[in-house]
Amino acid sequence: KQEVTQIPAALSVPEGENLVLNCSFTDSAIYNLQWFRQDPGKGLTSLLLIQSSQREQTSGRLNASLDKSSGRSTLYIAASQPGDSATYLCAVANQAGTALIFGKGTTLSVSS
């Protein structure tokens, strides 16, 4: 059974720092991996999606990497801003068209 773990559970950094969020999954036979952002009381905002054949994806200050063989992904946030404060969720799909399996998230707080 696929399990997704995110470390750390919470992170507080001053504005301007570069930071890394970690995600690991137990079954390396995934279809894709996705990073989401969730603001308190709100829905999900998709940040980056990495197909199993890809190694990384970039969008603005965000970079996500995938090492399928070791069952790990990282989300790198450059030059963090207070507006980046949110919970970041990692999720994997084992096959095309199947439900996502989510980690418990990392709650990020960026202070000005």
Next chain:
Amino acid sequence: GAVVSQHPSWVICKSGTSVKIECRSLDFQATTMFWYRQFPKQSLMLMATSNEGSKATYEQGVEKDKFLINHASLTLSTLTVTSAHPEDSSFYICSAYLAGGSYNEQFFGPGTRLTVL
């Protein structure tokens, strides 16, 4: 990008009543939609997989007679929480699967916050 809507965005109801939540894919057709539930400070957990024209598949521990799912068209799935109780209070989020082309991705609705008094 593909857009998924949910209605209502929030609902408060009395214990024992039923509540219907709608999930619509606005600009694409989805043969498969998913319903997730998120309790406070928890992550999203899959409740059921909804397939157009067939019965939904429920995850272990989710009562199919309590959480009725209907996927009658390629753009609409509904979740009805029957005889709701306070322990059903949660954040319910749907997603619709878009297959083909450059996509093979789920798109999420904004969620529905259910509070049962």
